[in-house]
Amino acid sequence: MLIHRPADVLPSEITPRSLFERRREFLARSGAGLIAGAALWHGLPADARAAAKLQTTPSPLSTTEPLTEHKAVTTYNNFYEFGTDKSDPARNAGRMAVRPWTVAVEGLVGKPRRFDIDNLLKLAPLEERIYRMRCVEGWSMVIPWVGFPLAALLKEVEPLGSAKYVEFLTHYDPEIMMRRPVLDWPYGEGLRLDEALHPLTILAVGLYGEVLPNQNGAPVRLVVPWKYGFKSAKSIVTIRLTEQQPATAWNKAAPQEYGFYSNVNPEVSHPRWSQATERRIGELRKRPTLMFNGYAEQVAGLYQGMDLKKFY
Amino acid sequence: MSLSLKTPSAATLSAIKAIVFVLCLLPAANLALGWRADALGANPIETITRASGEWTLRLLLITLAVTPLRRLTGLHWLLRLRRMLGLFAFAYAAAHFAIYLWLDQFFDWRAIALDILDRPFITVGFAAFVLLIPLAATSNSLAIRRLGGRRWQSLHRSVYGIAILAVVHFWWLVKADVLEPAIYALILAGLLGVRAWWRELERRRQLSVPPPAKHLQRPVIRIVPK
Numbered sequence: 001m002l003i004h005r006p007a008d009v010l011p012s013e014i015t016p017r018s019l020f021e022r023r024r025e026f027l028a029r030s031g032a033g034l035i036a037g038a039a040l041w042h043g044l045p046a047d048a049r050a051a052a053k054l055q056t057t058p059s060p061l062s063t064t065e066p067l068t069e070h071k072a073v074t075t076y077n078n079f080y081e082f083g084t085d086k087s088d089p090a091r092n093a094g095r096m097a098v099r100p101w102t103v104a105v106e107g108l109v110g111k112p113r114r115f116d117i118d119n120l121l122k123l124a125p126l127e128e129r130i131y132r133m134r135c136v137e138g139w140s141m142v143i144p145w146v147g148f149p150l151a152a153l154l155k156e157v158e159p160l161g162s163a164k165y166v167e168f169l170t171h172y173d174p175e176i177m178m179r180r181p182v183l184d185w186p187y188g189e190g191l192r193l194d195e196a197l198h199p200l201t202i203l204a205v206g207l208y209g210e211v212l213p214n215q216n217g218a219p220v221r222l223v224v225p226w227k228y229g230f231k232s233a234k235s236i237v238t239i240r241l242t243e244q245q246p247a248t249a250w251n252k253a254a255p256q257e258y259g260f261y262s263n264v265n266p267e268v269s270h271p272r273w274s275q276a277t278e279r280r281i282g283e284l285r286k287r288p289t290l291m292f293n294g295y296a297e298q299v300a301g302l303y304q305g306m307d308l309k310k311f312y
Numbered sequence: 313m314s315l316s317l318k319t320p321s322a323a324t325l326s327a328i329k330a331i332v333f334v335l336c337l338l339p340a341a342n343l344a345l346g347w348r349a350d351a352l353g354a355n356p357i358e359t360i361t362r363a364s365g366e367w368t369l370r371l372l373l374i375t376l377a378v379t380p381l382r383r384l385t386g387l388h389w390l391l392r393l394r395r396m397l398g399l400f401a402f403a404y405a406a407a408h409f410a411i412y413l414w415l416d417q418f419f420d421w422r423a424i425a426l427d428i429l430d431r432p433f434i435t436v437g438f439a440a441f442v443l444l445i446p447l448a449a450t451s452n453s454l455a456i457r458r459l460g461g462r463r464w465q466s467l468h469r470s471v472y473g474i475a476i477l478a479v480v481h482f483w484w485l486v487k488a489d490v491l492e493p494a495i496y497a498l499i500l501a502g503l504l505g506v507r508a509w510w511r512e513l514e515r516r517r518q519l520s521v522p523p524p525a526k527h528l529q530r531p532v533i534r535i536v537p538k
């Protein structure tokens with residue numbers, strides 16, 4: 001289909017009404033955050049730290065839909081490096097050490113840099129971003145992420161004019177992760193530079209106001225809410241700006257099933273699943289899937305004139 | 313009760329049957345209790361869809377294992393369990409299909425029809441289920457008598473094809489990790505392979521044995537084409 005005028009996002013979802021409605025909750029949460037705060041952050045054992053509160057500000061880009069339970073968000077995960085059953089990551093990802101951790105930002109940039117994770121956390125104010133998350137398998141969640149726009153990081157390294165794409169490579173350690181070549185490890189993902197710079201695209205470092213659990217992609221992961229979940233790479237170690245479209249893990253595994261773009265699109269079905277509907281975790285009946293996962297108003301412009309059946 | 317494993321008494325056999333019956337019900341009971349206790353994870357519908365599918369496949373393979381096991385162990389009474397195992401396989405298949413129709417699709421007939429037509433894994437799963445229906449319907453003594461042993465047997469041979477469809481269904485539905493369906497495929501290959509091998513041995517035997525004298529000839533089921 002061609003993109004003309006997207007109309008399936010309620011204005012209420014992007015106006016600060018959500019911010020307004022959630023203000024009291026936010027105040028309570030950030031108050032607690034201030035007290036628990038940064039002092040606790042250092043010098044705590046890893047498991048205690050995992051529950052450390054993060055100080056956040058709310059975002060007008062958040063949805064006001066009811067949140068998916070914390071337990072579901074942290075026990076129902078696709079993180080194939082730790083097993084292909086969705087209950088595996090919660091069991092196995094604890095083996096991954098998330099400190100020390102560095103993220104190299106390289107490639108076609110003016111100032112390549114290696115960020116220590118603790119510096120990365122201070123790069124920009126942490127925001128709470130409540131996003132819908134739609135998995136290509138036909139289920140969805142509403143997750144309160146904590147993070148900052150990827151654009152803030154990319155600005156630091158000054159992308160060159162020749163940079164067209166951003167590649168994300170994730171941590172792979174065969175000692176603690178899946179050794180069978182189910183996917184081409186390490187898991188790689190990619191975005192077009194304009195997608196990467198879009199204000200909705202964030203690097204997440206937490207959820208539910210706390211430090212990101214390992215199974216959700218600690219210590220830092222991508223979240224691109226208008227694309228199927230697998231685009232949002234977890235436990236990122238390298239971000240590379242390139243001129244050529246990077247190869248991506250699922251596209252390599254099954255090119256006719258998973259395209260580079262993988263925008264949520266109810267009209268383009270996957271050979272195994274109709275994408276017209278989805279089951280929101282915690283609900284019994286399916287609901288219709290929205291174009292660009294309900295973010296059409298913000299992102300449809302990125303794909304003006306593109307045939308989304310071809311660029312699926 | 314007779315303690316002889318080779319020729320159990322009627323009472324022992326009834327006890328064995330009762331135990332197998334209860335064992336076959338356990339997975340279903342487990343799922344039902346898990347559902348009530350909300351202990352089936354974040355996506356309980358997916359959990360029961362998958363569990364019922366997997367038990368269908370397991371029971372199909374167990375049913376197919378009866379004949380080879382009987383031959384290898386000489387425990388001929390195993391055959392007496394086969395009908396029950398096969399009917400349980402069908403019951404789990406029916407539950408699997410019902411869960412799909414009801415909880416997964418909520419009787420959205422359009423979506424169901426599209427699924428069956430468009431998604432190869434659903435197409436073969438559906439074919440496997442439909443083909444099981446005549447087998448379940450004729451799994452009783454009356455049907456065997458009506459059809460006659462030969463026709464009944466050739467009808468029920470379709471279970472080999474059904475088992476292959478079931479494994480293909482599983483293979484096609486996994487996203488990337490084919491380990492589990494590959495294990496089932498291997499087991500099925502073993503169960504079908506051993507039959508083919510025995511058949512081949514029987515064929516050779518029949519070829520090498522000179523036909524008996526006319527007056528000794530009794531009807532034999534020849535598997536060698538004339």
Ligand code: HEM
Binds near residue numbers: 369408444485
């Ligand atoms: C003899 C018939 C069948 C057998 C043996 C069978 C077996 C299986 C198996 C082994 C699984 C995978 C379980 C797992 O992932 O662990 C499965 C999943 C599934 N089957 Fe079947 N099945 C049969 C018929 C059907 C039919 C008739 C339908 C629907 C029309 C169906 C729909 C599904 C669906 C939707 C899934 C889940 C896919 C997913 O979760 O991604 N199956 N089945």
